Amino acid sequence: MLLALCACLLAGVQSHAIDLLPTFGDIDHIHLPALLVQHADGDQSLQLRPQDTTYINNPQYTETVIKTKDLVQPFYVTIHVRQWKAVEMTETWYDISHTEKRPVRLQRYDSGYLPIEGDNPYLLHLHGNWAAEGVPTVEPLTRGVKSIRNSDGARNAHLDAPEVMIALDGVPQENYGRVLGAALCWSGNFELRVAATDEKGFHFYAGIDPMASEYVLEPKKVFSTPHLAYTWSNEGMGGVSRAFHRWARTCGMLHNGNATRDILLNSWEGIYFDITEERILAMMNDIASFGGELFVMDDGWFGGKYQRNSDNAALGDWVVDTRKLPNGLKALTDAAKARHIKFGIWIEPEATNTLSEFYEKHPDWVLQERNRELKLGRGGTQLVLDMTNPKVQDFVFNLVDTLLTNNPEISYIKWDANASIQNCGSPYLASLSPSLWGRAGERLSNLYVDYHLGLVKTLERIRAKYPNVVIQNCASGGGRANYGLMPYFDEFWVSDNNDALQRVYIQWGTSYFFPSNAMAQHIGGSPYLMTGRTTPIKFRCDVAMSGRLGMELQPAHMTDEERAQCTVAFADYKELRPLIQLGNLYRLVSPYSLPCGEGRGEVAAQRVASLMYVSDTKDHAVLFAYGLSSFMKQSSRRIRLAGLDPDRTYTLHERNVRVQPPYSLPLGEGRGEVSALDGKSFTGAYLMSVGLDIPLSTEYNIDYPSRIFELK
Numbered sequence: 001m002l003l004a005l006c007a008c009l010l011a012g013v014q015s016h017a018i019d020l021l022p023t024f025g026d027i028d029h030i031h032l033p034a035l036l037v038q039h040a041d042g043d044q045s046l047q048l049r050p051q052d053t054t055y056i057n058n059p060q061y062t063e064t065v066i067k068t069k070d071l072v073q074p075f076y077v078t079i080h081v082r083q084w085k086a087v088e089m090t091e092t093w094y095d096i097s098h099t100e101k102r103p104v105r106l107q108r109y110d111s112g113y114l115p116i117e118g119d120n121p122y123l124l125h126l127h128g129n130w131a132a133e134g135v136p137t138v139e140p141l142t143r144g145v146k147s148i149r150n151s152d153g154a155r156n157a158h159l160d161a162p163e164v165m166i167a168l169d170g171v172p173q174e175n176y177g178r179v180l181g182a183a184l185c186w187s188g189n190f191e192l193r194v195a196a197t198d199e200k201g202f203h204f205y206a207g208i209d210p211m212a213s214e215y216v217l218e219p220k221k222v223f224s225t226p227h228l229a230y231t232w233s234n235e236g237m238g239g240v241s242r243a244f245h246r247w248a249r250t251c252g253m254l255h256n257g258n259a260t261r262d263i264l265l266n267s268w269e270g271i272y273f274d275i276t277e278e279r280i281l282a283m284m285n286d287i288a289s290f291g292g293e294l295f296v297m298d299d300g301w302f303g304g305k306y307q308r309n310s311d312n313a314a315l316g317d318w319v320v321d322t323r324k325l326p327n328g329l330k331a332l333t334d335a336a337k338a339r340h341i342k343f344g345i346w347i348e349p350e351a352t353n354t355l356s357e358f359y360e361k362h363p364d365w366v367l368q369e370r371n372r373e374l375k376l377g378r379g380g381t382q383l384v385l386d387m388t389n390p391k392v393q394d395f396v397f398n399l400v401d402t403l404l405t406n407n408p409e410i411s412y413i414k415w416d417a418n419a420s421i422q423n424c425g426s427p428y429l430a431s432l433s434p435s436l437w438g439r440a441g442e443r444l445s446n447l448y449v450d451y452h453l454g455l456v457k458t459l460e461r462i463r464a465k466y467p468n469v470v471i472q473n474c475a476s477g478g479g480r481a482n483y484g485l486m487p488y489f490d491e492f493w494v495s496d497n498n499d500a501l502q503r504v505y506i507q508w509g510t511s512y513f514f515p516s517n518a519m520a521q522h523i524g525g526s527p528y529l530m531t532g533r534t535t536p537i538k539f540r541c542d543v544a545m546s547g548r549l550g551m552e553l554q555p556a557h558m559t560d561e562e563r564a565q566c567t568v569a570f571a572d573y574k575e576l577r578p579l580i581q582l583g584n585l586y587r588l589v590s591p592y593s594l595p596c597g598e599g600r601g602e603v604a605a606q607r608v609a610s611l612m613y614v615s616d617t618k619d620h621a622v623l624f625a626y627g628l629s630s631f632m633k634q635s636s637r638r639i640r641l642a643g644l645d646p647d648r649t650y651t652l653h654e655r656n657v658r659v660q661p662p663y664s665l666p667l668g669e670g671r672g673e674v675s676a677l678d679g680k681s682f683t684g685a686y687l688m689s690v691g692l693d694i695p696l697s698t699e700y701n702i703d704y705p706s707r708i709f710e711l712k
């Protein structure tokens with residue numbers, strides 16, 4: 001279908017570029033412009049005509065490259081359409097350049113445009129916020145223009161996210177139906193528009209949000225828009241998700257995409273800023289004793305003149321606080337080695353606090369508006385660095401480089417970003433020569449874009465030197481879960497909310513576009529600090545085990561039962577890890593009822609949620625089932641599986657079995673209560689058409705029951 005679509009688009013482009021790139025000055029009344037520019041002489045029209053078309057046949061993809069030129073001005077756009085071979089995914093983007101006498105202003109510069117025809121199209125988009133990411137809204141597409149945008153400046157997956165699905169024939173279904181999925185590969189401000197401007201259908205446009213971002217493009221420079229990736233499936237939302245996951249893993253859109261990730265303990269919710277060598281060593285002992293593989297020291301380890309005892313000081317002063325860690329990082333990396341685990345560390349490189357030696361030394365290296373009072377973020381003191389400035393880019397690179405050179409045993413970095421761009425001015429962009437730009441400060445409107453180009457340039461340098469260090473992308477939780485940054489990161493922090501019940505929902509929405517080996521899912525404490533909810537340790541483990549497993553609590557506060565359950569969970573997870581982290585995801589029973597939100601994204605809770613992963617060869621699978629609420633005498637629910645080979649017989653093995661007293665380690669055979677399904681065999685056809693009656697609440701007699709079954 002996509003091939004046909006592209007073929008038709010390419011045929012259309014022979015004389016006219018409108019089908020691939022509607023431009024202002026060349027569109028009919030049913031299109032909106034995807035590209036609108038103001039030429040050096042003030043003219044705003046653009047009539048692009050193809051000059052030359054080439055085809056690239058790469059082992060991994062084919063790419064059509066169409067060079068176009070305006071009929072009047074020396075203004076050029078090269079249109080790229082790349083189709084991946086191993087996965088149903090197309091990427092489009094435009095390279096924009098000119099040789100006009102003065103800079104041209106790009107007033108709208110989308111990455112791609114798609115016509116959409118469907119009898120009853122529905123839109124799915126994700127909305128989220130701190131501690132409540134990935135909430136789907138599913139709504140019918142109606143007349144008018146639907147705009148989804150994000151203006152945070154630095155992060156773009158809190159509030160509205162740059163990915164959508166469009167189902168053509170009514171409410172999107174999980175495993176059947178025609179669905180288009182699209183993601184703008186960009187981490188800054190964006191706008192996705194779906195416009196109904198004629199009788200026949202809809203038009204989808206995606207790109208950088210031009211609001212406050214008219215891009216000033218110098219003669220002979222090339223501006224490449226971010227890529228727009230889109231896929232098509234007849235297998236519903238699940239088919240779209242699997243295409244995105246495969247593309248991320250195999251087409252370079254997730255760093256080391258085909259590798260599995262370690263089980264870790266992160267110090268944040270266990271000790272917050274109260275870091276001491278003693279506490280860190282004790283946490284390392286604990287994670288090692290459970291069978292974990294990595295310890296990550298979060299915020300609070302650095303600071304000189306200003307101490308990092310809260311979020312109001314010391315960002316930018318990346319020296320070890322020897323009052324907390326008298327023997328430095330070496331003592332910690334040595335200790336990790338002695339415990340046969342790896343060591344990771346937290347940084348927030350793009351930020352500083354007014355209370356920092358960095359800010360005292362470089363007040364002009366932060367984003368700020370000339371002659372206006374600074375707006376301060378987290379802690380009442382946080383500021384964002386001016387990543388458009390090459391000197392600041394060097395500073396960020398050197399911070400990482402120095403940390404890793406001095407401590408070669410650091411194998412993991414958590415890269416955080418906890419501030420929006422509130423001060424919309426760049427001393428660096430303002431300083432660029434007015435004689436070149438005609439008027440001082442003309443390039444300030446490039447800030448929102450150049451910030452991200454500067455960030456990506458820095459990340460590219462870091463990756464060139466450190467390809468094997470695992471780097472987590474974190475932004476107050478999942479604020480930067482997007483395909484603009486994912487190529488430089490191995491995983492992302494899904495949410496600061498580790499309440500297992502809410503995680504079922506957050507992870508569900510996030511999985512629409514992102515693969516499980518990228519999704520950091522941690523076992524939190526109970527009662528959970530944010531929600532006060534008490535959940536059984538097995539439920540917390542089972543929820544975290546459906547992605548990249550970790551812990552986010554103080555092990556010193558764990559009960560014997562919790563310790564025993566985590567030890568079992570880690571051991572089982574290691575065996576299931578390739579399947580969970582690299583398998584094909586089938587979401588079976590949604591915790592949401594769709595359409596949901598009635599345009600507002602509210603949670604419409606279901607009683608059960610279930611998902612599974614299946615190996616490529618369909619000989620191995622793992623099923624997760626979660627009870628979300630329990631009532632007396634409720635019947636358990638049949639869950640129909642998906643993605644299996646109908647002719648194959650599968651035997652069920654229950655995993656992460658609930659431990660029972662006594663909890664002394666090691667836990668041998670017969671360690672807990674196994675359901676009656678354990679050891680039973682069924683054909684794939686039976687499992688997919690009749691389904692399984694998963695024993696949830698009835699046998700446990702507890703809230704939040706859950707089960708994991710391996711199928712072989």
Ligand code: DGJ
Pocket residue numbers: 268298299311346416418474475476477493495496
């Ligand atoms: C926000 C992150 O999301 C948390 O996990 C933690 O790293 C804090 N920042 C530390 O300040």
